[in-house]
Amino acid sequence: MTDRASPGRWNGRSCQRISEMSEKMFSARMLSEAPWIVFGAAMIANGVAMFLNDGVCRDSVYYCNLVGNWQKYDDIMLLSPSAWSATAVPPLYLWLIKTLSRFAGYDFLTAGRILNYFFGALTPVFFYRTLRISGVKAFLAFLSSLVLACHPAMVDTCVIVTRDCLYRFLVVLAAFFIVKGVRQANQWAFCASGMVVALALLTRYEAAEFLLLPVLFFIPHFTKNVTWKLCGRQIALFFCSAAAAFWAAGCLMGFHAAYWAGFLHRYLVRAKDLLS
Amino acid sequence: MILSLRAIVLELTPPVLAAALAGVFFLLFRRQKLTLPLRALSLFFFVCLLWRLGAPLISRRYAGVLLFPAVVLGCYALLSIRDQLLRWRFFDNIFWKRAFCVFLFAAPLGLLLKSWHFNPYADGLKEICAVARTDAARRPHASTFLDFTRNSDRISFFSKLPIDHWQREIIGKNAPEKQISGFRRALRRSIGSNSTVYVFMKKSSGDPDLFPEDAAVSRWGSEKLAERYVNRKRKHKWVLYRFTPKNGISSRGIPAPPTPGSRSGKNFLMNGDFEKTETLEKQKKACERYVAGRSLFFADRNKLIPQRISISHLPGGELGADAEIEACSAEPLAGAFSLRMKSESTIFACIAQDIPSESYRLSFWLKSRRPSLLNLYAVPFSPWAGDMFRIATISVLPGETREYTLDISRDLVKHCHHFRLVFGLDFGEVLIDNVELHKSSSGTAFSRTAVLRPDACKAVRQKLLAGRNRADGLPQNAF
Numbered sequence: 001m002t003d004r005a006s007p008g009r010w011n012g013r014s015c016q017r018i019s020e021m022s023e024k025m026f027s028a029r030m031l032s033e034a035p036w037i038v039f040g041a042a043m044i045a046n047g048v049a050m051f052l053n054d055g056v057c058r059d060s061v062y063y064c065n066l067v068g069n070w071q072k073y074d075d076i077m078l079l080s081p082s083a084w085s086a087t088a089v090p091p092l093y094l095w096l097i098k099t100l101s102r103f104a105g106y107d108f109l110t111a112g113r114i115l116n117y118f119f120g121a122l123t124p125v126f127f128y129r130t131l132r133i134s135g136v137k138a139f140l141a142f143l144s145s146l147v148l149a150c151h152p153a154m155v156d157t158c159v160i161v162t163r164d165c166l167y168r169f170l171v172v173l174a175a176f177f178i179v180k181g182v183r184q185a186n187q188w189a190f191c192a193s194g195m196v197v198a199l200a201l202l203t204r205y206e207a208a209e210f211l212l213l214p215v216l217f218f219i220p221h222f223t224k225n226v227t228w229k230l231c232g233r234q235i236a237l238f239f240c241s242a243a244a245a246f247w248a249a250g251c252l253m254g255f256h257a258a259y260w261a262g263f264l265h266r267y268l269v270r271a272k273d274l275l276s
Numbered sequence: 277m278i279l280s281l282r283a284i285v286l287e288l289t290p291p292v293l294a295a296a297l298a299g300v301f302f303l304l305f306r307r308q309k310l311t312l313p314l315r316a317l318s319l320f321f322f323v324c325l326l327w328r329l330g331a332p333l334i335s336r337r338y339a340g341v342l343l344f345p346a347v348v349l350g351c352y353a354l355l356s357i358r359d360q361l362l363r364w365r366f367f368d369n370i371f372w373k374r375a376f377c378v379f380l381f382a383a384p385l386g387l388l389l390k391s392w393h394f395n396p397y398a399d400g401l402k403e404i405c406a407v408a409r410t411d412a413a414r415r416p417h418a419s420t421f422l423d424f425t426r427n428s429d430r431i432s433f434f435s436k437l438p439i440d441h442w443q444r445e446i447i448g449k450n451a452p453e454k455q456i457s458g459f460r461r462a463l464r465r466s467i468g469s470n471s472t473v474y475v476f477m478k479k480s481s482g483d484p485d486l487f488p489e490d491a492a493v494s495r496w497g498s499e500k501l502a503e504r505y506v507n508r509k510r511k512h513k514w515v516l517y518r519f520t521p522k523n524g525i526s527s528r529g530i531p532a533p534p535t536p537g538s539r540s541g542k543n544f545l546m547n548g549d550f551e552k553t554e555t556l557e558k559q560k561k562a563c564e565r566y567v568a569g570r571s572l573f574f575a576d577r578n579k580l581i582p583q584r585i586s587i588s589h590l591p592g593g594e595l596g597a598d599a600e601i602e603a604c605s606a607e608p609l610a611g612a613f614s615l616r617m618k619s620e621s622t623i624f625a626c627i628a629q630d631i632p633s634e635s636y637r638l639s640f641w642l643k644s645r646r647p648s649l650l651n652l653y654a655v656p657f658s659p660w661a662g663d664m665f666r667i668a669t670i671s672v673l674p675g676e677t678r679e680y681t682l683d684i685s686r687d688l689v690k691h692c693h694h695f696r697l698v699f700g701l702d703f704g705e706v707l708i709d710n711v712e713l714h715k716s717s718s719g720t721a722f723s724r725t726a727v728l729r730p731d732a733c734k735a736v737r738q739k740l741l742a743g744r745n746r747a748d749g750l751p752q753n754a755f
Contacts, residue, residue, distance in 0.1 A: 041384075049392050054402075061429035127344065135311035136348070143380070144351040150384040152391035153287050153343055164337050171341055179313040206338060209324060216323075217316040 034142040035125045042121040042149035046158040053159045055113055060161040063089070064108040067097045090263070092202035093163035095253045112161030119169040120158035124149040126169070130176040133183055163203050170200040174210055181234070182217055190214070190234050194241030201242075202249055205267060214238045280329050283336040288346045289387070299349030302356040321345040354380065400504030401427065404514045405435035407502040408474050411518065412437065420669065425478040425514070438649075438702060439476075473519040474501075478512055544631055545697075548640075548711035550582035550615045553603040573599050580605075582615055586628040599623050609641045609677050609709035617650075618705040625701075626655070627711070630694035637716040638697070639681040641709045644672035648704020654684065656692035664698070672706060683716055 066089060093115075101111040124145040131141035148154060157164040174196040181189035193214070200207035218231040250260070285293055310318065321342065328339055358376060367373040408421065421439045423431055432439040499518045506512040557577040573587075580603040581587070587601055601623065604616035617625055642650070652667040668682050699708060 045388050045391065052392050052394055053398065056430050056433050058427075058429040061433045131348065134313040134317065136314070140348070140351055140355055143354070144348045147292070147351060147384050147387065148343070148347045150388040150391065151292065151343060151347065152289060152387060153340060155388070155391035157337070157340070162337070164340055168340060168343075172344065175317065175344075179317075182313055182316075206341075209327075212323065213316075213320055216320050217313070 034138065034145070035128055038124045038128055038142070038145040038149055039121055041146055042124045042154075043117075045150050045155050046117050046120045049155045049159045050113060050117065055109065055159045055161060057160050060109060060112070063094065063097070063112060063161050063163075067094050067101070067108045067112075070094060071098055071102070089163070090202045090204060091253055092199060092249065093166050096166070097161070109161055113159070116158040116161065116165040120154065120165050123154065123165075123169045123172050126172045126176050130172060130179055133176070133179050167200060167204045167207065170196050170203060171207070171210065174200060174213070178213060178217060178238075187234070187237060190237045191241040194238040195245035197238075198242040198245035199249060201246060202253075208267065211239075211242070280331065280333045280339075283333040284325075284328065284339040284342060287336040287339040288343060289390075291383075292343075292346055292350050292387075295350030295353045296346040297349075299351075299353035299356070302353055303349070306356070318345070354383070395507045397505040397507055400506060400514050401430060402434050403504055404476065404502050404516045405431055405437075408476070408516055409435045409437060411501060412472070412474065420472070421474045421476070423476045425476050427476075427478075431476055475517040475519065477515045477517065478506065479503075479515050480512055544629075544636070544713040544715075545627060545711055546629060547582055547584045548627075548713070549611050550585070550603055550613045550709060550711075551611045552583040553580045553613055554583050555579065556581055556587075573601075580613075582613065584628045585615060586626045587624075601625050604707060607707075609643055609707050611709070614707045614709040615699075616705070616707050617699065617701040619701055620703055622700055622702050624653075625699045627697045627699075630696065631713065632694055633686060633692055635686040635716050636684045637681060637714050638667075638684055638712070639679060639714075640711040641677050641679050642670070642672060643677040643707045644674055645705040645707070646674055648672045648706050649702040650704075650706055651700040651702065652682075653698040653700055654695045655698050656695050672704070677707075679710075 070091075093112075096115055097108055097111045100106060100115060101108055104111070106114065127148055128141050128145035131144060132138065136144075154165075154168070157168065174193050177189045177193035177196060180186055181193060197207065197210045197213075200210060214235050218235065255263075288296070321344070324341055328342065333339060358380075361367060361372075361376070367376065412421075421431075421435075421437050423439045425431070428439045431437075499520070501516045501518050503513045503515045506514060555577065556579045581601060582603045585601070598618070598620050600616065600618040602616050603613040605613055608614040615625065617623060638652070648671070650670045650672060652670070654665045654667055656665075667684055668680075670680060672678075697711075697713070
């Protein structure tokens with residue numbers, strides 16, 4: 001599966017033939033262009049799906065109504081007509097729709113679908129890059145990203161206006177940066193990963209599970225004689241940048257104290273639901 | 277846990293999930309050594325999988341993050357199978373070699389074709405909605421739109437009409453009797469007082485006729501306006517029905533002059549004239565449900581509302597930023613205060629008084645400041661049945677004060693001991709006053725409206741403002 005893996009008893013003639021076959025199917029040049037091929041495939045898959053489906057479903061209408069209310073009252077607390085659901089949907093995706101709609105003049109549905117198209121096409125590309133940096137062989141990475149680009153669950157989320165497409169993009173991006181940070185010992189990549197996870201938190205509530213990711217990365221690190229100090233510094237860098245990005249994005253989108261309270265309350269409610 | 281598993285299977289699709297499981301098997305069997313990032317990522321996704329299996333998932337999209345490891349593992353399984361076949365010299369035959377290559381690329385293509393959902397009948401629902409919209413526009417009276425397809429949001433998006441959502445989808449020959457009886461009940465409730473009812477349904481070919489022969493429905497004629505296939509399987513259809521009264525009874529006719537003295541006996545409502553008021557602070561329960569700052573409505577706790585009016589949280593009611601329910605002293609219809617309701621979305625004001633289940637004649641004064649749609653509901657209170665019965669729907673245009681009179685049949689609320697009256701404003705701004713409820717022997721649902729003479733209104737108002745306490749002897753029937 002990986003470049004570093006020792007084939008062991010799988011070595012020998014068969015593996016040679018596999019590589020020969022792979023080379024015939026995919027020249028080295030083709031695999032070097034894999035991100036572009038995957039990007040193109042995702043663009044085509046999502047584009048055709050958008051052409052064939054209007055993307056109007058319960059969630060799309062709900063999201064468009066939320067954005068409409070936000071734009072109408074210019075207050076994030078009045079995002080939803082009913083007060084209890086003001087924090088039901090974290091606001092990043094809605095804010096992006098609102099901003100795009102405001103500056104480009106699209107209606108909310110079109111703006112949401114354009115965003116989805118963009119993020120949906122980029123997700124497999126970053127997925128491919130993440131796999132490659134992780135040490136996965138080029139052909140396996142290429143095939144995986146191609147399948148991901150064509151998977152109904154990915155295409156469906158691009159067609160309808162929901163935050164899932166953005167969330168998946170952010171998830172892959174966070175994994176990409178953190179893998180890059182670990183493999184290349186890049187401090188900035190840790191910062192970037194923290195910031196992306198913060199944006200994911202503002203997109204879906206379950207992104208909180210990604211706060212576990214840096215910790216998990218350093219459990220295997222301990223076996224590699226990495227010092228506690230270095231691990232602590234990198235984890236601190238991750239969380240600090242996440243907190244800073246969360247706060248900055250909140251200010252940019254117009255949060256106020258009551259919304260913070262509601263947002264955190266929502267997290268607690270979710271946690272309680274999960275535990276019960 | 278079973279529910280979560282189903283959500284995961286639906287999200288990942290069965291072939292990808294099967295391939296991913298095979299990938300796990302190959303990974304363990306071949307004892308592959310993973311790099312550090314892959315080890316950490318595998319551990320992370322394993323934790324994600326565990327909590328998703330352990331907690332019920334509301335939507336299958338919550339399992340979306342598992343797609344990434346599943347896809348990699350699935351592809352790894354495919355390549356491992358290829359390796360195994362190579363070892364068995366399976367690909368010495370050029371046919372199988374090519375067949376496998378084709379399969380490798382056919383898999384994404386197959387997924388792609390599935391994800392495109394090609395449907396030549398995709399516009400069916402849009403067309404049905406257009407028919408409903410055009411037909412409703414031709415009719416002078418307000419109409420009710422009932423949805424039994426669980427597609428209310430799509431229908432309201434396409435048609436721009438207010439759609440009453442019904443939770444259950446009724447479809448197929450084997451639709452449980454409970455669902456069908458619920459459907460009939462909802463239909464009876466809606467057509468009890470409205471001039472036209474449109475029903476959106478999704479029917480299987482060969483479905484039995486769901487419209488019963490009972491009295492409430494048979495007084496109304498049903499007509500199939502349009503039907504379209506749902507998809508290319510041609511198994512299901514979108515169907516639009518229109519119900520109109522056969523005998524011409526209408527809930528809103530041309531207003532007749534008021535008939536003084538028609539009301540007699542005890543008024544069951546204690547603060548029907550809304551003269552007694554209290555601050556919003558008193559409604560602690562309602563206020564506590566809303567954290568301060570979340571809704572502008574509860575921001576001003578000193579706002580005056582009539583006593584015995586509770587800001588109700590009945591299903592479907594939404595107190596938006598623009599919602600107002602108050603005791604209005606500026607231009608009251610009678611006395612010093614009237615009940616004022618204003619909103620762009622449905623809000624409810626409940627008269628917090630248990631009324632025994634009998635036949636009644638209800639009358640009230642109503643004035644609107646802009647086009648409004650007001651509904652009157654009876655909510656069974658004891659025992660709580662979880663239903664709301666619509667007594668009447670009134671579309672009001674701005675103009676003079678009108679008196680509305682209607683009969684509430686005991687049949688409507690016979691299954692409960694008590695009920696409560698609820699005013700539900702769908703949109704607009706209305707002033708309500710002099711709500712009176714008298715016992716009546718008649719049980720028909722006929723209602724009529726009457727224009728209040730402006731001089732009568734003025735006289736009543738002057739009398740009340742002159743200091744005569746209405747509760748201390750002024751006749752309830754003011755004219």
